[in-house]
Every structure is written in structure tokens, then in C-alpha cells.
Amino acid sequence: MGWGPFQYGVQPEAASAHAPYYDALFITITLLLLLFTVGTVAAIIFFVTKYRRGTKVDRKNVITHHTGLELIWMGVPLVLALGMFAWSARNFISVRTMPDPAESTEIFCIGKKWMWHFQHMNGVRENNELTVVVGQPVKITMISQDVIHALYLPEMRAQYHVVPGRYTDLQFTPTKPGKYKILCAMHCGTQHSEMVGQLYVLTPTEYAEWLEKGGNRYKTKPTTVAEAGKQIWQEKQCANCHTGVDNPRAPSLAGIFGKERVFTDGTKRKADRDYIRESIKMPHNMITKGYENTMPVYGGTITEPQVLALIEYIKTLTPSTGDFERQDIVNSIPGTNRDNSNVDVANQGQSAGNAQFRSAEDKR
Amino acid sequence: MSATLIDNATAEQPRNDRNYLNADHTLKSWLLTVDHKRIGILYLIAVTIFFFIGAVAAAMIRYELTSPHGILLSSEVYNKTFSAHGIYMVFQFLVVAIPAVLGNFLIPLMIGARDMAFPRLNLLSWYMFMTGGLLITLSFILGGVDAGWTFYVPLSTLSETQISLCLVGIFITGFSSIFTAVNFIATIHKMRAPGMTWYRLPLYIWSHYSTAIVILLGTPVVAITLFLVVVERGFGFGIFSPELGGDPVLFQHLFWFYSHPAVYIMILPAFGVISEIITCFSRRPIFGYRFIAYSSVAIAFLGFLVWGHHMFLSSQSVLQGLIFSIITWILAVPSAIKVFNWTTTMYKGSIHFSTPMLYALGFMGLFLIGGLTGLHLASIDTDVHLTGTYFIVAHFHYVMVGGTIMGYLGGIHFWFPKMFGRTYSEMWGRISAMIVFVGFNLTFFPQFIVGYLGMPRRYHYYYFAPEWQFYHILSTAGSTVLGIGFLLPGIYLTYAIFKGKKAGPNPWGAKGLEWEQAGSPPITENFEKPVLVLEDPYNYNPEEDSKMYEHEVESADMLGGRK
């Protein structure tokens, strides 16, 4: 049992690059709060003492309105408010601007009742634990399998909701090695308070050791996400249509990522993750200009980790690698068949019943 | 200090003992009454019961959190407990407390009308309120609700608890407030006494008018949203279902479109009460009448345009977040106007430290802290670390408990002689006001710190961070004190209803139609004579008032030996 301020500070540890900026803003607003509270309370105490009934003080010429005074105490808070807004907006935009992928670690996070599931680009998978290296920006791409969660890293001053059906993202740059909290800040059901984990920030040397051991719990070097995606690509026989170059049946996917796509209705959209995910799950929604609606709907047959892996693989495609022969179906896909992901349960019947799918192994 | 209660000789005493309370004594006459005052009393009984149900749930939560590993409850029961606390307190107490109890009782009295515009609709809304309350209670008896009072989808659509029943109850309660609001609007627009122009209305009426507008425009949106959740659960439709391409964030948009203005539904009437109390016990015309009146309207209007600040991190777009953030910052201004004007109202006043005034002063202190910590959350960047933590919990309890409940208790104490024709023990009143203030701060201030340290709200266990226990124990200790502070008025006010000293029509020496032209308690038709309003509200004279007490101060000076 700890004893609060005597043993620990009243401020959470600041362990990310953004944290000092955050705390500066927080403390400034707190000081403003104190200024106004102390000022007003002092005025109240002064007035109620001086003008308590029966005291012999001047009570003549009671004023009931004074527009100048009103304008001052409307104007000063307004200016202060707009200034503080500008400050916090600047901070917020910088915290919501995702780091350059060339210099950052990308991690996938899948939230489900009631655990955090992290997946590194190099294939290491962690449950309720996340290991990152100090000093390198981390970008977490998140999606939920069931209800809304919120990935909350108090020491990093980072939080964002994890929503089913869409990718959201979160970035932070750890600056201090150590062990920190991972929390879920959005009520998500019975074991909400146990949806917690540890964030390990390691020095580069420690991180290298950790990687060497395969992320501590995998004996062999795991398949990378892109490799897993390649297996799915082969299994689903995507290359039957999507070859290295555009053909009458389907557009090529080589180098598609980040490019502007034009659709049959004339609208345009950048091919980001969400677009590719939707195009795999619901291809008919956005049909590229010049093509027919022929692609089958994979929405009910593909899991979220598989989509993630596929997207990563599609990003690596070049005209030469994309154009390979049809191969035999690869049955075993390491890293994807462990998850009984049931995000798409609607086609199986009533959603309410089926989504209570938590399997025994997931229960901690 | 019994001299606080003046028997104002100039005020009209009713010629006989006839009043609305003893007009008829049968139970039927109460249950089928269309008298706005009796309906106000019915609401008073109802919300008190719901308040104590919510308070018991709160006590269970506080007790459970004294240990990082929990004590009594399982996680499932814990979730149902905080859901019960939120649902009862928000939908069955805070939203209705001041408008339905004090508003119903006072609006016709204050504007010089004989009754509400639609008395039968008024009774109907009480019955709908009770039906809603009973359905909610039934849902908790049948197993409870675990989705919290916010009912976020898909959690609420997937949950296997009694959510549908509870939502139907909330839906009905919502329509009860809509009918009350319709009544308020028609009454305030059409039933004012001759000479009662808009600028002669007490500020209490202005704030209730703003509240009624917010209820009218906001409540239907949340009603339909919660209805859609019921439809999704009951008929298998899927409007917010991510599996069908629906957007769960849309639910949050629609929910907060009401539920943020709902905060103003809760706090605006309290502003009205405080405006009345401060002027009365400062014996001085209010400072900046028009600014306070229009700030109520501005809060009601702007309050509708800030719902997105509950969703800064809910994958709402950054642009939208920034827009909502700036409007929220601007919204701080009208609230600030009110506090500054109230403070200035005491300047050159003649301050009486009666029980209602103590509540009002407590309100101002707590609302300042509650409102200003709102800035931490309005600031879109600081919100990142604080949203979803105990900081939020502390913030809205400072506003809701420190604001609304302090205002409500102050109002009840202020108009108690008017409602029941008797006075309560002034000593006990002051003691309990102090206890509430101290207990409240002890309960909720530690939550600011534990929230800043990162404790998410609605957590049952926190064994991974035992350093938070210190603050939780402080908070639980404070809540015990607070509980006593809430129980005490329940006891001495109930005693005073039956055994209290008879009060004259105007025991506080206050201005206003309800004090000067109606008896205590008023007769069923409110006024014996036709009402004509000729002067502005709050026409007090602090100088004359203070003269009457000069001997008191002198004797106190002699006793205390001060200069």
C-alpha cells in the first residue's frame, strides 16, 4: 500500500517527447485556474466581511450595472481563452501528426474484450505487453474487434480510442527507459479494469537482446507481417486478377499505396489503409474507373489481422513481384490462424449473440 | 441569530388558514392534483427517493475503491453499481431536480400566474417521470445494466443485461421533461402578470426559460438515439453496427448532442436559484441584470455547439475537434460573467449569513473550481491525458454536485418556508451546509490528483498502481462526511415540515411576487388579489437593511473585544 504524495509525486512520470510540452500547458491552465479562483474567492471573502449586515460602511449609491466592467471581464477571459486555445491546438496537431514512417516504429494494436494485442512489423506479437525502443517514434495503428476501447498510456500522455470498423492511430516518442502502464480508458464491459498491460521502453542494446530472443516468447524468428500477407495473397488467389500490370479484369496493385484512385462515379480517394481495407471487405463500394464490379466480397471471410497483413504485403508489391504464377493454396498461415477474429459476424446471424465470442485461451 | 427571520409586518397575511396544503387531505387529492405547487411537492418526494438510491450506489462504489483489489463486489456487480449511480443521478435526479421541484412550484408564483398553462399536462409529466423511474428500477431489480449511463454502442448493443428496459424508462423520463419544458415555455410566454415585462422577470425565470428551450431541442435527439439502441437490441436492426458499415461514433455524436446541453439543463436552473439567493441575502439589486439574463441564453445556445468536446479522442476528425475546442473555450465566458456579477452584487450589500446564503457561497467556490477545471478538458491537448480518467469524474462532480446539488439544497432551504409555511432550525441548516462543503471537497479533490496520475474512470481494480489507494481512501472518507451532510437536511427538514415554527409570508424579507403577494404556504390560486407588477426585480435597499442590525455588530464587537 502506497501513501500517495509522501511516496510518489502528484504528477505522473513524463516519459515521452510530448510529455514536457503537455505538462507545461497543464500547469499553465492550472495556474490560471488558481489565479481566477483565488482572486474571486478573495473578493467574495472581502465583500462578505466588509459588507456583512450591520457594519458601518458606505452603502450609498449602489450601482446595478456597469457596461465597461462587464466588457472587461468578458474581454479578458475571452482573450485568454483564445490564446490558450491556440496553444493547445498547436500541441494537439503536433501530437496527432503521425511520424514519418522512415524514422518510426510501426505497431498494430488490436483491442478486444479484455486484452491488448500488439503486433510488430517484424512479426513479434505481444499480448498486454508492448516493447519499444527508446528515442524512436512509435506509431500504433489500432482497431477493435468488438466494442470501443481506448488505448491509454498515461506516462506518455497519449490516448486514443480504438474503434471497431476503422483504423485509428496514435503516436508517441518514448524518452526514458522503464516500465509503464497501458490502460483502457473507455468502459468496455465486465473486466474493463483488467484490460491493462505494461509498456516496456528499452535501450537499443536491451531491445536488440529482446529481439534476439524473438520477443522473449518465440523460439524462432517469426514470419514478418508482410510475409504473412503474402501467404494470404496466395491463399486467396489475388494474383489471378491483380497482376503486375493493369489488365482488363483488374487494376494492378503494385505501388498502389498512397496513390490517388479515381472511381467510376468520378470521385477520388487516396489509397490509404482504410481504403484498401474497405476495398478488400466491400469492393463494390469503390470501383476504380474503367473496371466492372467483379471482385468478390471478402468481408465475411477474412479476419482483421489477415487484412492488416495483406495491406502490408500490398505495399511491398512491385510490377515484377506482383506478377507471379498461381500457386497452390497455402494452408497453414502462421500468425493468423491463432486468432478467432469474429469482427464479421453479421452474416452468421444475430450480432448480439455472436459477438460474445471470447474464447478460453484469450481469457487471462 | 433568530433575528434572521423577520416577520415582515408589511406583507399580507392570509386572512384565513386556507392554503394549498390543507385544501384537501385525501391521497386522491394529491395523486390527481393539477395544482402546480402540489405537483412540485410530488416531484420533491420522488427525486428525493431517486437521489437516495443513487447515493447508496455511490457509497458502494466508494467503499469498493478503498482497496486496489476490491472488497465486496464482483466486477460485474461493480459495473452495474456505477451504472445505477449514473443513471439515477443524471436522468432521475439532476435533470429534473431544480426545474421540476422548484421550477414547478415557483414559476407561476414568480410571474404572477394562477397556475401553469397546462396543469393536466404537468400532472401527466409527473406520472411519466414515475413510470420511467419505475422501469429503470425494474431493470435494476431484474439484473441491472452494465454499460454506464452513456450507453456507448457497441457495448450497449452487445451487453446481455437489462439495457432495453432501462432505455425505455429513460425514453419515457425524457418525454416527461419535454412536457415540463413545453409547459414552462407556454407559461413564461403567455401567463405573465400585467406589468411583468421580460426585464422585470426574476433571473430565476430567465434561467428556467433557457433550460426549457434546451430540453425541447436536445431531449428528442437523445430519445431517438437511445430508442435506436433498443431497436438494435430488440429487433436486430443495426444502425450503429460496425459490422454493417455503421459508425459507432455517430451514436456518440447524437448522444452528446443532448447530453452536453443536458449539463446546462442541470446547471442553468441552479444559476437561477443562486441569483435569487445572492440578491436576497445581500439585500441589494443584482449587478448586471441583463448580462446575467443574456448569459443564460448564450449558455443555452452555445451549449448546443460544443458536444464534440466529449469526443476529442473518439476518432472524430482533428478539424472538428478544434472547432469544438474553440467554442468550448468561448463558452467559458458567459459562465465567468455570472460568477463575476454575483461577486460584485455583494459589493455594498448587507450580507446575511443565512443557510441558503451559505449554500450559495459554497456554490460559487465549487462552481469556480468545477468550471475552471473544465478548461483543462476544453483545451484539446490536455484533454488527451485527462479524458476518461478520474479528473473528468472530479470535474463533473464539482459542477454537478458542487453546482447543481448545492443550488438545489440552497433553493430548498430558501423557499422551504414558502413551500410548507414553516421554518427549519437555522443552526442545523448552517452546520449541514458546512458539512456538505467540507465533505464535498474532501471527496472530490483527491480525484483530480488521482485522475491526473492516470486512473481511468469506471475501473474496479487498480492493483497495478497501489499508490492511488491513498487518494481513494481520502475520497471515501470525504464521501462519508458528504453523506452525513446530505442526510442531515433530510432529517431536520422533514421534522420542520411537521413541527417547525410557523413562518410568515416573507420570513427572509425578500423581494419578489412569491414573497410579497402570496401567503406561506400560498393558497391554491396563488394570489388573493390580482397581481400588478410596477417595479424592477430585486428592489432592495442595503443601507436601510443594514441599519436594523447595527446593534448586533456593536454587541458582537464588545463581546469579542475587537477594535
Add this chain to the structure above:
Amino acid sequence: MAGHDHSELTKGGAHPHHVLPQGMIFLIAGGLFAGMAATIGAAFMIPEPLHSNTFFMQSLALAIAIFKACLVVYFYMGVKFGTRLVKIFAYGGFIWFFTLFIMMADYTSRPMEPVPGWETVPSSALPRNTVEDPE
């Protein structure tokens, strides 16, 4: 005890302040049915280049609907002849309805998120946190 709004009302007694004449009712009815015919007609008979223009077709359908709604609100529901107060409430309700559409700003601005940098490097799928490249 009548409020000051009362002065707007000149006639007393039980008589309504305005009675919509029968001819007017027929006229409005004609307008409404014509509007309905126009809606259906527009949906099927507009020639091709315009017919596949979703925006035009939808605007047309909504314009006709709003025209019909105005007829109903203005004449049948008596807003034209109502007091100023009734007008404020009637218009206020319909105008406030549009504040709900602020929500659309969220959905339309989501693609504008500041997420730069995906284009610069063709693949982020390669393992970056290797021993050789710690920083």
C-alpha cells in the same frame, strides 16, 4: 393578467383570428398534389444527362419536398397567420434542425487528417528495428 403579447391580438371572444378560406385550402391541395406528381415525374422522366446526375436529381426532389413542406407549414399549419411567437417557434424548430448537420463536418473532414509521410517511403513493412539499425 394577460401578457403583453396580448396586445397583438385585436379581436376578443371565441372567434379565431384567421380562418383559412375554402378556396385557399383547395388551391394549396392542388399545389401539394402537383408537387407529388412532380416528384414522381422527375424521378422517372428527366432525360438522361441530367438523370444520372445524382446531385441534381436529389436537389430537385428535395426542392419539391421543401416546397410542399412550406405550403403545409405556411398555410395549413397557419404560420403565415400566426402571432410572432408562433412564427419564432415554427422557424426556430426547423432552423435548429440544421445544427445536427454539424456532425457531417466530422465525416467529411476525416480524410483531411494530418497523416503525412506514407508516400515518401514505398514500404513500411520491412523490419526497421533491427540490431544493425538501432537509431
Add this chain to the structure above:
Amino acid sequence: MSGHAHAQGDGPEVYFQYEDIDQQQESYVVGMWAFLMTEVMFFGALFLIYTLYRWKFHDTFFLAHEQLNWKMGGLNTAVLLFSSVMVAFAVHFAQKGKKTAQLICLGMTLMCAFGFLVIKSFEYGAKGDHKLYPNYTFEYGAHDKDHKVESWWDDNLPAFMHIEKKEQHGDPKNAKLFYSIYFTMTGLHGLHVVIGIIAITSLMVLIIIKSPLITDYVPTELVGLYWHFVDLVWIFLYPLFYLIPR
């Protein structure tokens, strides 16, 4: 009590809280409009949801709407418009004090309301038979081109109401979303029609039994306002659901 203007004899009654009949009538009309504001926001949220999903899934919504029978929707529009005209006449006659004509108009309105519900039940029934009811029975795009859907409700329609059945295209999930919204909005509108039927019936009964509650035209006007609002909602629902442009 002074100021109690209880009217004697045949004039309309002024309730005790009001000064005179003008104040009373005004209050009722203002109260009703305040309530209609609420109703606007009530349906407003649904229109917002519709707009959002229509914008997001336009193509599927277009494809899914082809399964709706625009002829039946159009007939319903006509029925409701006609009922609205009848209510306008009822208010007109109520204001003129012509009770019989008023009752006839209200009766016509009532018949229209029932007619609306009957047509609606045919539509709903046919949707159910086509497995378009958006719960677990929902099956979209599952049928072959030649597969004829047996529908009792379709078969019992008069010939001119038949429309050519189209093949079901589009994403079944988004189509389910479309039908969820369709059933919610038209269902709630239908619920309002039912409430309107109750209101009109009570009004007629009260007029026939010469209840002291109905002493002037205001109750008829209030019911009329409500019914016009119900009509108003349908004016928007019809083009938005039955006539979606490509």
C-alpha cells in the same frame, strides 16, 4: 376570485388559470408548436443518420431502394396529402362552428389514416416475404435471377400496383443498414400515424358526446397541427426512400 373569467352559457370555457379566451388559445397553440419543435428534432436525428449513411454507401442504397415499391409509396403519399387537406377543412369548419361538416372531414381523415396503415402493412409484409426485414432473417442478394420470391402480400396487390422485381445487388451488409433505417423511420412515422388516429378518434368522440372539454376550435386545430406534421415527415420520407436517384 376576481379575474376569473368563467364564460357562461354557450361560449367556450376559460380555465381558471387564464385571464381570457385569447390567452388560453394562444397558450395552447404556442405549447403545440413547442412540442412540434421537439418532434422536428426527434425525426431530425434520423434524417441526419440517413444522410450520413446515404452519403457513405450511396451505391448500395440506390440498389437496395429498387426493392421498395414506389407505387405503393406514391399511393400512400396521395392518401396522406388528401388526409391533410381533410384536416385543413376540419379546422376550417371547426372555426366556422359547423360541427357536422367538421366531423365528416375528421372521419375522412381517419379513413385515410387507416388506409395508409393498410397500404403500409402490404409493403412491410412484402418486405418480410422477400426476406428484407433487417434482423436475422435478412437475406439479400441470395436469390438467383430466375428465383421467384413467393410473397402472399405481393400476390394480393391489384395489378397496377405491381412493379417489376429487380435483382438484388449491392453489399448485403450496407443493404441491411438501408433497411434498418427504412424500417425505423417509416415505422416511427407509422407510430405517429397511430397516435394521430388515437387523437382524432378521441376528438371525434368528445365532439359527439358534447364533452365540456371541447368548447371551441382549438382542440381541432391542435390535432390538425399534429396531423400536418405527420404529413410533413412523409413528404420528405417518400422521395428519400422510394425515389433515390442513381
